[in-house]
Amino acid sequence: MGADPVAGVTGGRPVGVAIVDDHPVVIEGVRVWLAAEPRLRVLATGDDPDAVLRAAPDADVLLLDLRLHGRMALDKLAELSAAGRRVVVYSEHTDPQTMLAALDAGAVAFLAKHEGREHCVATVLAAASDRPYVPPALAGAIVGDPRPDRPVLSDKEREALLLWFQSMSKASVARRMQISEHTVKQYVDRARIKYTRAGRPAATKAALLARAIEDGLVRPEEIGIYRSQASYDRPTP
Amino acid sequence: MSTEATTVPAKAVPAARTPDGSRPPVDPAAAVAAASDRGARIVAVGIALAWHAAIALPAALGAWAELAAPAVVLAGWLLVAAVGVLAGLRLLRGVPLPAWPLAALLLVVDAVVFAAAGERQLFTAANWAWGTLGWFLVVVLWGRRPAGLVAVLVAHSLIALAGVLGHGATAPADLVRYAMYVYATSTLQVGVFVGSTTIARLARQRAGAAAAAHAAEAEREAAERARRERHARLTLVSGAAEEVLAELADGRADPADPAVQRRAVLAAARLRRLIAESDDVPDPLLHELRAAADLAERNGLPIDLVTIGDPPPLPVRVRRRLADPLTALLADARGWARLTVVAGPDEVVVSLVTPDRAGPDTAGPPGDDGRVEYLYERDGEIRWAQTRWRG
Numbered sequence: 001m002g003a004d005p006v007a008g009v010t011g012g013r014p015v016g017v018a019i020v021d022d023h024p025v026v027i028e029g030v031r032v033w034l035a036a037e038p039r040l041r042v043l044a045t046g047d048d049p050d051a052v053l054r055a056a057p058d059a060d061v062l063l064l065d066l067r068l069h070g071r072m073a074l075d076k077l078a079e080l081s082a083a084g085r086r087v088v089v090y091s092e093h094t095d096p097q098t099m100l101a102a103l104d105a106g107a108v109a110f111l112a113k114h115e116g117r118e119h120c121v122a123t124v125l126a127a128a129s130d131r132p133y134v135p136p137a138l139a140g141a142i143v144g145d146p147r148p149d150r151p152v153l154s155d156k157e158r159e160a161l162l163l164w165f166q167s168m169s170k171a172s173v174a175r176r177m178q179i180s181e182h183t184v185k186q187y188v189d190r191a192r193i194k195y196t197r198a199g200r201p202a203a204t205k206a207a208l209l210a211r212a213i214e215d216g217l218v219r220p221e222e223i224g225i226y227r228s229q230a231s232y233d234r235p236t237p
Numbered sequence: 238m239s240t241e242a243t244t245v246p247a248k249a250v251p252a253a254r255t256p257d258g259s260r261p262p263v264d265p266a267a268a269v270a271a272a273s274d275r276g277a278r279i280v281a282v283g284i285a286l287a288w289h290a291a292i293a294l295p296a297a298l299g300a301w302a303e304l305a306a307p308a309v310v311l312a313g314w315l316l317v318a319a320v321g322v323l324a325g326l327r328l329l330r331g332v333p334l335p336a337w338p339l340a341a342l343l344l345v346v347d348a349v350v351f352a353a354a355g356e357r358q359l360f361t362a363a364n365w366a367w368g369t370l371g372w373f374l375v376v377v378l379w380g381r382r383p384a385g386l387v388a389v390l391v392a393h394s395l396i397a398l399a400g401v402l403g404h405g406a407t408a409p410a411d412l413v414r415y416a417m418y419v420y421a422t423s424t425l426q427v428g429v430f431v432g433s434t435t436i437a438r439l440a441r442q443r444a445g446a447a448a449a450a451h452a453a454e455a456e457r458e459a460a461e462r463a464r465r466e467r468h469a470r471l472t473l474v475s476g477a478a479e480e481v482l483a484e485l486a487d488g489r490a491d492p493a494d495p496a497v498q499r500r501a502v503l504a505a506a507r508l509r510r511l512i513a514e515s516d517d518v519p520d521p522l523l524h525e526l527r528a529a530a531d532l533a534e535r536n537g538l539p540i541d542l543v544t545i546g547d548p549p550p551l552p553v554r555v556r557r558r559l560a561d562p563l564t565a566l567l568a569d570a571r572g573w574a575r576l577t578v579v580a581g582p583d584e585v586v587v588s589l590v591t592p593d594r595a596g597p598d599t600a601g602p603p604g605d606d607g608r609v610e611y612l613y614e615r616d617g618e619i620r621w622a623q624t625r626w627r628g
Contacts, residue, residue, distance in 0.1 A: 144545035166588035
């Protein structure tokens with residue numbers, strides 16, 4: 001994950017995390033994963049997003065199970081994202097449509113439940129600083145996005161996403177593409193940033209984009225190129 | 238793409254020459270409608286030519302002396318016969334005709350024959366334009382809208398009226414005869430024409446509905462079979478998972494025991510793959526890969542199979558080249574395996590990743606046969622095989 005980018009955002013204090021899931025065993029599992037990381041602190045857990053956020057209004061990141069009590073919480077996700085809540089969706093429903101719908105609704109990241117501790121910690125840390133993190137399952141969904149109005153990716157971005165999805169090893173992707181691991185991550189992250197222009201506008205998308213420009217990941221004029229491609233004013237399909 | 242994967246020259250397979258095998262599907266409804274229409278065409282052509290040869294010609298020859306210009310009447314007969322034979326042949330072969338020019342030609346002949354028949358033969362069979370021309374118009378305009386035929390028949394009856402009036406046959410009896418002739422020589426033609434069009438349309442509709450019902454039924458059956466298979470596997474997998482969980486809960490199994498951990502990993506991978514299967518009607522490529530994954534799993538290999546998108550219909554040869562190198566490698570994999578498919582309308586990429594280990598390569602040589610590219614490499618961390626088809 002490189003140098004600690006989180007400290008700058010939270011002023012040195014640990015990142016506060018709230019967990020929403022309707023299965024206590026999952027909450028316990030994720031809590032154990034996150035507890036091993038000193039930069040993270042779980043502030044509240046429960047099966048109702050509103051109640052959890054009332055208990056922890058200062059949470060930096062909300063880990064949200066997309067299916068709560070048998071219903072897909074996409075509307076709730078859109079509402080929270082519009083209000084600027086950094087929501088990391090994590091779900092066992094990893095069909096590409098659901099993942100892309102979550103991004104459209106404003107989720108900062110999408111994590112498949114089976115992707116494990118390492119990806120979970122990395123995703124939450126990146127989300128806390130409004131930085132993209134693309135776990136392999138999400139990379140697959142983006143590279144296979146069949147929608148006609150999908151953001152336009154460069155060949156290198158597509159290839160990096162595809163190989164990352166296949167191998168789950170950035171080192172192997174770097175060797176295959178003959179570039180550095182850092183550049184692999186840049187290609188993958190740039191593709192993710194382009195998705196901030198798809199679907200409804202949300203405060204979280206604006207924050208991701210602003211941070212990407214600040215970090216030099218994308219240039220403002222590049223945003224102009226794909227602004228015309230994005231369905232900015234249209235509601236999500 | 239890669240430098241580590243050596244590219245072997247294409248084998249002696251003329252790859253680009255193989256047709257896709259994806260012919261445009263024959264529309265069964267259209268086929269049924271065409272078959273039903275063919276009978277009516279034969280009837281129409283048969284009536285027109287038989288009437289023209291058996292009734293009109295003897296009558297015209299028999300009244301030769303009484304016709305105003307017998308040679309013109311005969312020439313018109315020959316011209317119409319030629320048009321009729323040509324149009325009939327093309328109609329029966331299903332070759333389109335220049336309908337309107339031919340109809341215009343027939344109407345011109347119509348007017349000429351009426352003029353050449355003369356006053357005395359105006360209402361006899363020797364003026365064959367009455368009886369046979371309508372049938373030839375039906376043949377020439379076959380398959381067009383009925384309104385077109387009606388318009389041309391109206392023109393035919395106006396020409397006849399002009400002929401009747403031109404020959405001075407204005408007595409009430411003549412006009413009544415004219416009206417009867419027009420009625421008798423138009424209604425049957427319109428009836429046959431409209432009737433055949435309607436029958437063909439109904440046949441098409443019925444065949445279309447039957448074909449749609451067939452397709453829906455076939456899809457339902459395939460979906461039901463897939464569901465049953467999935468259900469059977471779920472029962473099997475749940476059993477294995479429940480067993481491990483029960484043993485863990487009872488304290489009979491130790492979570493720290495690598496064997497127990499491996500059983501748990503296997504059961505989880507199986508459940509995950511079942512959850513990930515979302516297609517109702519299995520694609521042949523995914524079916525092959527799943528079968529290979531199932532086989533590897535039965536040998537104790539935890540394997541993830543993740544598919545994104547739906548593969549387009551692929552020729553068997555392409556499908557083999559996509560799947561075979563990876564299923565061969567899978568048989569030899571140890572530890573774990575990740576099999577992925579990313580498919581779009583014009584690209585399918587299949588990849589297998591397994592941990593690298595010492596030992597010889599069992600992979601076939603990488604290559605590119607022009608349509609399916611095959612890459613294989615090992616970097617000490619993973620063994621990575623990828624096949625890629627571009628449409």
